[in-house]
Each structure stands twice: as C-alpha cells, then as structure tokens.
Amino acid sequence: MRLLALLLRRLAWFVPTLLGLLAITFVISRVVPADPVALVAGETATPAQVEALRRQLGFDRPLPVQFVTYVARLARGDMGTSLYTMRPIADDLATRLPATLELTLVAMVVSVVVGIPLGVVAALWRNSVLDHAVRVVTVSGLAIASFWLGIMLQLLFAMRLGWTPLNGRLAGFPPRGVTGLFLIDALITWDWTAFGAALAHLALPAATLAFPALATLVRFTRAGVLDVMQSNFVLYERAMGMPHSVIVWKYILRSALTSTVTQIGLLFGILLAGAVVTETVFDWPGIGTYAVNSIIRSDYNGVMGFTVWAGAIFIVVNLLVDVAHTLVDPRERTT
Amino acid sequence: MNHGCARLAVIVLAAMVIATAAPALAETRFVFANESPYDTLDPHAVFDVGRVAVRLNLYDGLYRWLDNPPVLHPWLAESHTVSADGLTYTFKLRQGVKFHDAAEVTAEDVRYSTERIFAGKKGAAALLSTMVAPGSTKALDRYTVQFTLGKPAAIFLAVVPEIHVVNSALLKKHEKDGDWGGAWLVSNDAGSGSYMLARYDPAIGFIARRFAGHFMRWGPRYIDEVEFRHVKEDNTRVLGMIKGDYQGTGGYLPIDQVKRLREAPNVKVIEQESMRIMMFQVNNQRPPLNDVNVRRAISYAFDYDGFNKDILSGSVERNPVPIPNNLWGVPRDVKGYTYDLEKAKQELAKAETKVDRPLTVGYLTGFSQTEQAATVMANGLRKIGIDTKIVSELWPAMVERMKKPETSPDLVVYWISTYYADPNNWIGEMFHSGQWGTFKASSFYKNPRVDELLDVALRSTDRKVREKAYQDAARILVDEAAGVWIYNTKYFGPWAKTLEGIRFSPIGNGQEMRWVYYTK
Numbered sequence: 001m002r003l004l005a006l007l008l009r010r011l012a013w014f015v016p017t018l019l020g021l022l023a024i025t026f027v028i029s030r031v032v033p034a035d036p037v038a039l040v041a042g043e044t045a046t047p048a049q050v051e052a053l054r055r056q057l058g059f060d061r062p063l064p065v066q067f068v069t070y071v072a073r074l075a076r077g078d079m080g081t082s083l084y085t086m087r088p089i090a091d092d093l094a095t096r097l098p099a100t101l102e103l104t105l106v107a108m109v110v111s112v113v114v115g116i117p118l119g120v121v122a123a124l125w126r127n128s129v130l131d132h133a134v135r136v137v138t139v140s141g142l143a144i145a146s147f148w149l150g151i152m153l154q155l156l157f158a159m160r161l162g163w164t165p166l167n168g169r170l171a172g173f174p175p176r177g178v179t180g181l182f183l184i185d186a187l188i189t190w191d192w193t194a195f196g197a198a199l200a201h202l203a204l205p206a207a208t209l210a211f212p213a214l215a216t217l218v219r220f221t222r223a224g225v226l227d228v229m230q231s232n233f234v235l236y237e238r239a240m241g242m243p244h245s246v247i248v249w250k251y252i253l254r255s256a257l258t259s260t261v262t263q264i265g266l267l268f269g270i271l272l273a274g275a276v277v278t279e280t281v282f283d284w285p286g287i288g289t290y291a292v293n294s295i296i297r298s299d300y301n302g303v304m305g306f307t308v309w310a311g312a313i314f315i316v317v318n319l320l321v322d323v324a325h326t327l328v329d330p331r332e333r334t335t
Numbered sequence: 336m337n338h339g340c341a342r343l344a345v346i347v348l349a350a351m352v353i354a355t356a357a358p359a360l361a362e363t364r365f366v367f368a369n370e371s372p373y374d375t376l377d378p379h380a381v382f383d384v385g386r387v388a389v390r391l392n393l394y395d396g397l398y399r400w401l402d403n404p405p406v407l408h409p410w411l412a413e414s415h416t417v418s419a420d421g422l423t424y425t426f427k428l429r430q431g432v433k434f435h436d437a438a439e440v441t442a443e444d445v446r447y448s449t450e451r452i453f454a455g456k457k458g459a460a461a462l463l464s465t466m467v468a469p470g471s472t473k474a475l476d477r478y479t480v481q482f483t484l485g486k487p488a489a490i491f492l493a494v495v496p497e498i499h500v501v502n503s504a505l506l507k508k509h510e511k512d513g514d515w516g517g518a519w520l521v522s523n524d525a526g527s528g529s530y531m532l533a534r535y536d537p538a539i540g541f542i543a544r545r546f547a548g549h550f551m552r553w554g555p556r557y558i559d560e561v562e563f564r565h566v567k568e569d570n571t572r573v574l575g576m577i578k579g580d581y582q583g584t585g586g587y588l589p590i591d592q593v594k595r596l597r598e599a600p601n602v603k604v605i606e607q608e609s610m611r612i613m614m615f616q617v618n619n620q621r622p623p624l625n626d627v628n629v630r631r632a633i634s635y636a637f638d639y640d641g642f643n644k645d646i647l648s649g650s651v652e653r654n655p656v657p658i659p660n661n662l663w664g665v666p667r668d669v670k671g672y673t674y675d676l677e678k679a680k681q682e683l684a685k686a687e688t689k690v691d692r693p694l695t696v697g698y699l700t701g702f703s704q705t706e707q708a709a710t711v712m713a714n715g716l717r718k719i720g721i722d723t724k725i726v727s728e729l730w731p732a733m734v735e736r737m738k739k740p741e742t743s744p745d746l747v748v749y750w751i752s753t754y755y756a757d758p759n760n761w762i763g764e765m766f767h768s769g770q771w772g773t774f775k776a777s778s779f780y781k782n783p784r785v786d787e788l789l790d791v792a793l794r795s796t797d798r799k800v801r802e803k804a805y806q807d808a809a810r811i812l813v814d815e816a817a818g819v820w821i822y823n824t825k826y827f828g829p830w831a832k833t834l835e836g837i838r839f840s841p842i843g844n845g846q847e848m849r850w851v852y853y854t855k
Contacts, residue, residue, distance in 0.1 A: 042458060049460075084374055154574060167580075283571055
C-alpha cells in the first residue's frame with residue numbers, strides 16, 4: 001500500500017514538475033540573444049526576409065501564446081518540428097534514442113558489475129594495498145575528463161593496437177533492426193558477427209562513460225559497507241558464527257546499498273539524458289549530440305524536445321529509485 | 336565461471352575478432368567524414384558548404400561551378416541567352432535527361448524548383464528573391480525556361496547553380512498541407528544527380544549509389560557507392576583518415592592536424608587557394624570608428640605576418656582587399672596595410688575623434704582561430720594605447736548582435752565563404768549600404784560613391800565594366816580602412832592516396848564525387 005501511495009504521489013507531481021521545467025526552458029531559450037530564424041533564412045537574407053520567415057514559423061507571436069501553443073501540441077504528443085531540418089522532433093529523438101539507450105545500459109552494467117564488488121572489496125580490506133589501488137582508480141575516474149580519456153583509449157586500442165574500431169556504432173550503416181539496440185537485434189537474429197561488431201564498437205565509448213560512474217559507485221559502496229560493518233547486527237551475526245561471505249554479501253551489502261542505489265539511479269539519468277562528451281568524441285549518433293547541435297544553433301523546438309526527454313527521464317528515474325529503496329530497505333516499507 | 340558463461344564469452348570474443356578483422360572496403364566504395372551533420376536532404380533548405388555533398392551528388396542545376404578558379408559549365412541547360420536589357424534569361428534544357436525515377440527533367444521541373452525555393456524562404460531564397468519575383472519564372476515549352484529579373488543583375492547566372500532541380504511530379508505526390516513535399520524531401524531524394532540515395536539516417540549521414548543513367552557520361556573509372564558521414568570531432572576524422580576508415584574529409588582542418596595527415600602513408604593532402612576571407616568587420620558607424628584615421632590605425636595595428644606566418648604556419652595567403660586574391664575584380668596594385676605601429680600612432684594622432692573607451696573585439700565561440708585573431712588584434716591595439724574588451728558569442732548570438740550598429744561589437748572577426756563565385760559575394764554584400772541588417776554587412780559602411788560603383792557592377796553584363804567598378808570600389812574601401820582583411824584560406828583536402836580525379840572548387844570543396852576514382 002505504501003508503495004502504491006508513493007507511486008501515485010510521485011505521478012501526481014509529474015505533470016506540474018514537467019510544466020515548470022518546460023516554462024523555465026522555454027523562457028531561457030527565447031530570451032537568449034540569438035536569432036535562429038536569421039540563420040535559417042540564410043546569410044544573404046535582409047531583415048524583411050527574416051521577418052517574413054519568422055511570421056511563417058510563428059515566432060513573431062507573443063511568448064505566452066507561443067508557450068501555450070507548444071504545451072497544447074505537446075499534450076497531443078507533438079513536439080514540433082526542427083527549425084533546421086523540418087523533421088518532427090519526436091522522430092529525431094526516436095531515431096537517436098536506441099543509440100543512447102544501448103550505450104548507457106552497457107556502461108551502467110559495467111559500472112555496477114565492476115563497481116559494487118570493488119567497493120565491497122576495498123571496504124573489507126580497508127587501508128590495504130588493494131584499498132589504495134582501488135582509491136587510485138576511483139580518484140582517476142572522477143578526475144580524468146571524459147574527452148581526454150576517450151581520445152587516449154582511441155589512440156591506444158584503435159590506432160596503436162588495432163583491437164577496436166575508432167568510432168561510430170557500426171562500420172557503414174546498420175541493418176534495419178527491430179529494437180534499434182544492435183546487441184539485442186543481433187541476438188534476436190542470431191547474427192554473431194553483427195553482435196561482435198556492435199560490441200567492438202561499444203567497447204571504448206562504454207568504457208569511457210562507465211569509468212566515472214564506476215568510480216562513484218565504488219566510493220559509495222565502500223563508504224556504505226564500512227558504515228554497516230560497525231552495526232550491532234553485524235556484530236551479532238558474527239557472534240552467532242554466521243559464515244563471513246553470507247554476512248558480507250547478504251546482510252552488509254543489502255543494508256549498504258541504499259545510497260548506492262540512489263547513485264545508480266541518478267547516474268543512469270545523467271548518462272541517459274546526455275552522454276554528450278562521449279557521444280561527440282566517439283561520433284555516437286545519440287541524443288547527446290543532437291542536444292548539443294540544437295543548443296548551438298538555438299533550434300528552439302530541438303532544445304525543448306531534449307528538455308522534455310531529459311526531464312521525463314529524471315522524474316521517472318527518481319521514481320524508480322524511490323521504489324528500489326523501498327524494496328531494498330525493509331524499514332521503508334514499515335515506517 | 337560455469338561452462339555456459341565460458342562458452343558465451345568465447346563466442347563473443349570470437350565475434351569481436353571477426354568483426355574487427357572485417358575485409359577491407361571494396362575499391363569502388365568511398366567514405367567521407369564531414370564535420371557538419373546531414374540533418375536534411377532538402378536541397379532548397381540549405382545553402383551552406385557543410386552539406387554541399389547532398390546538392391552536388393544527388394541533384395543537378397542548370398549550370399555548375401567547376402574547378403579553381405571556378406568556371407560555370409552548362410549542366411542541365413545546353414545554353415542560355417540574355418535579352419538586350421539584361422532582364423530576361425532564357426535557358427534551353429538538354430533533352431532526355433532523367434530523374435532517378437526515370438521521369439524526364441523538363442522546364443516545368445525547373446520552374447517548380449524555383450518557386451519551391453521562394454515558398455520555403457530558406458537556402459538561396461533570400462539571394463534569388465532580390466533578382467527574381469516569385470511567380471515570374473515561366474516554362475515556355477518542355478525544354479525552355481525563362482527567368483525575368485526585376486532589375487538587371489549580373490550575378491544572376493552565378494546564382495543559377497543553386498537552383499537544384501527537383502522532380503516536381505514526385506514531390507507533388509508527396510505534398511502534405513501545401514508543404515511542397517518538404518516533410519518528405521528532408522529524408523528522400525527527388526533529384527537527377529550523378530548518385531542516387533540508397534540509405535539515409537539523419538544521425539549518421541547518407542549512402543548513395545552511382546546513377547548509371549546520368550546525362551553526363553561516366554568515364555571508364557568511377558566509384559560505385561559513396562557514403563557521407565557526420566563525424567564532428569577534428570581528431571576523430573583525422574584518426575579515421577590515418578586508419579583508413581575514411582577516404583576523404585573536409586579541407587579546413589587546423590594546421591597541426593594537416594601535418595599529422597601529411598605524415599600518414601595512406602593519405603595525400605591536396606592544397607588549393609580557396610575563396611574564404613578572414614576579416615574583422617569594423618563597425619563604421621559607431622564612434623570612434625566612424626573616424627577614418629582611427630580605422631586606419633587599427634588596420635596598421637594588426638600583425639598580419641605574425642598571425643598568418645607564425646600562428647598559422649603560413650598555411651594561408653595574405654589577402655589585403657575585400658575580394659579573394661584568386662578572383663577577378665581585385666585591384667592588383669593595392670598592397671593593403673602592413674603591421675606598422677608607428678604609422679598606426681600617426682593615424683591615431685591625426686584622428687579628430689579620440690579613442691576614449693575600450694573597443695570591443697568579438698570572436699566566435701568554438702572557433703579557436705577567431706579567438707587567436709582577436710587576441711593578436713587586442714595586443715596590437717594595446718601597443719598603440721587603445722584598450723580592448725574581448726567578447727565571444729556563439730554564432731546565432733553573434734548574428735543577432737550584428738544586426739544593428741548599436742549592438743554590434745566594434746570589431747568582429749570571422750570568415751566570408753563562397754556562395755557564388757562573383758566579387759559581389761564579398762565586396763557587394765559586405766559594403767553596399769542596401770545590405771545593412773545582414774550579417775555580411777555588419778561593418779555598416781556607407782559611401783554613396785561605393786554604392787554607385789557596386790550598383791554599376793551589379794547591373795552591367797559587361798565583364799570589363801564590372802571589373803573596373805569592383806577594383807575602384809575596393810581601392811576606396813582599402814583607403815578608408817572599412818574593414819581589416821587578413822587572409823584568404825587555403826584548402827588542405829585530405830584524401831586517400833589511391834584516389835584520383837578530385838576536382839576542387841571553392842563552392843563544392845571537391846565533394847562532387849562523379850569525377851573521382853581509385854587508381855588501384
């Protein structure tokens with residue numbers, strides 16, 4: 001019941017939160033002293049020609065009218081069309097979503113699968129050589145800029161060793177798949193060559209994206225485990241003669257994971273909403289690069305479309321984090 | 336690890352090895368890495384260099400610019416005539432030219448394409464509509480099309496290649512809510528060009544196959560399939576060229592990247608003087624820059640050699656006038672300004688308006704070379720006692736600022752590229768007072784004599800008259816230091832060593848692939 005109430009409460013906040021976000025983004029994108037209409041009209045367009053195009057596109061109307069029109073269209077599922085491509089924003093985002101989703105999922109899986117055990121190990125052998133080595137990794141992960149790491153990985157693995165492709169999702173154009181997630185599509189069609197190619201292309205960008213996320217998870221897991229290890233219930237379980245591995249992986253880790261789960265959710269949201277740098281370095285045709293292009297060119301509808309997407313992702317991810325908290329931590333269900 | 340996991344890992348590793356060791360590309364396939372995204376395939380929606388490959392390879396126009404210096408060649412048109420008053424241009428089309436869907440290219444398609452440009456108000460619409468009124472173009476018969484100009488415009492023929500002819504019947508079939516087929520054409524092909532669209536993904540780029548039925552006969556060697564991909568990062572494009580993933584990329588890379596490419600065994604760098612002038616637009620209307628002596632002082636305070644030869648390692652050509660060196664209309668006797676601080680101080684002393692405030696020097700965010708130029712300018716001005724404030728803006732924001740003399744920075748540095756190979760593209764559009772409000776005319780220069788000369792050059796169809804008018808106007812502009820012209824860009828086009836036949840033109844940047852082939 002408590003879980004259901006939480007879900008309903010959060011869903012009730014979804015619309016006003018998104019509206020607030022839309023209003024802020026709308027105002028900011030319009031008050032920035034830039035004129036995308038002049039750019040679209042072309043370098044030789046006179047002021048009169050620019051104004052004619054502005055009228056044609058509806059950008060001459062008062063801002064509140066434009067905003068209401070936009071929200072009304074959005075409610076019908078229409079995110080508008082790009083100023084530059086005249087293609088529906090929803091189509092543009094849908095085209096790029098699988099690329100970002102696949103990259104983010106793989107990066108998150110790597111971060112979680114490697115990061116949590118590393119955090120536990122570092123906590124169990126606190127202040128040992130192993131702990132110090134893990135700390136070097138985590139500090140590096142947080143300190144090294146993604147674009148630098150990406151380029152270094154390209155130079156080493158793609159250029160010098162020739163083990164991985166340099167960039168892109170696949171050499172050439174992708175096969176027309178079912179989900180747009182190349183790994184899944186390859187598995188569905190049992191095409192191991194395509195699976196390998198997709199994995200090879202994912203290796204470097206996923207590693208670049210996973211490294212800082214992994215570092216964060218290691219640090220949170222380590223701190224959580226250390227904290228729980230001091231608890232009375234752990235002392236009691238030890239006194240009862242419970243096997244060490246059971247205490248660590250079943251009881252300590254479960255209690256220690258609450259803050260880590262929050263971080264996983266937030267990291268997932270951040271990565272999904274804009275792995276901008278990694279996508280740019282690796283020429284990854286995802287949402288991040290689309291957002292950058294839209295912002296640079298002040299493509300109003302593109303910026304708004306990305307904001308709706310990013311905002312919705314964060315709201316949903318926060319909701320899922322709360323649900324996960326409730327599932328992981330029994331105290332959340334009883335209080 | 337259990338056996339199942341181990342087996343899966345082996346399969347995955349084997350698949351990765353197979354994938355990375357995939358066989359080399361077929362000889363007749365070509366991949367170009369482009370810094371701009373191919374976010375639309377509509378040839379009438381854009382008029383830029385970044386997406387020129389779409390227009391040159393998928394579409395044809397009546398005439399086409401080829402080579403360097405660019406020369407107009409009859410393309411879909413066999414010939415044209417101009418009426419004595421210079422107002423009526425009549426083009427005779429080749430017969431039997433086919434679109435990709437086998438329909439014949441007719442005069443009606445040319446008329447439709449022209450009207451479609453006007454209706455969209457994008458791309459070349461602004462330029463064309465200064466000469467031709469919407470609705471005035473006529474298909475006289477199946478193979479004759481006639482344009483009637485509102486007033487004589489010698490540049491009309493130079494702009495004609497931008498009327499990319501689309502298949503009107505096909506577009507009418509896909510028209511929705513009077514959009515001239517716009518929603519469909521952004522992702523599809525309605526052309527007759529040398530290549531026809533095979534795949535398109537706005538997030539990646541496009542693939543096109545050779546159109547064997549193209550009216551221009553194919554040579555014995557050609558490329559069967561071309562792929563144009565968007566690769567945003569300079570470094571990634573360069574590494575991709577070195578690795579052999581790409582066989583061509585844009586020719587305006589930073590000089591350190593060009594050096595890396597020159598050292599790569601599989602890459603050749605084609606060097607050409609292009610037509611892309613880097614210059615400071617000087618806000619001629621705002622005091623103290625409305626004083627000619629202050630402007631001359633500024634022109635003398637920029638270290639041209641330091642910038643061109645040291646910072647840019649001599650990879651550009653000094654261009655002292657507002658017309659590219661390699662185009663007609665340049666007054667060859669004008670040497671322009673040199674870096675001379677003594678002369679700068681003398682000019683400053685002669686000025687009636689004193690420089691009593693810091694000058695704002697603008698550059699474009701994300702374009703490091705403009706930042707370097709702004710810094711060099713600020714350094715020179717500081718040496719003659721002028722304070723500066725350097726400001727940067729993204730391109731859309733800078734365009735907005737440059738609309739009015741009151742909001743435009745005192746000096747802004749950027750490039751003026753080639754949209755059509757006629758001096759009017761530079762000197763006419765930058766310094767005729769009728770152009771105020773466009774970003775090219777952000778110097779807000781006003782001189783009735785220069786206006787008159789530029790009008791003469793624009794009206795006359797006599798090349799000698801035009802040339803003299805441009806030369807005279809350029810002399811006045813240089814004398815009055817209406818802008819600071821720094822260099823003309825050199826194109827350093829990286830191509831695979833095995834490629835031949837590349838025909839560089841400042842308008843197409845060598846991206847028209849019908850001429851290109853592999854030697855082995």
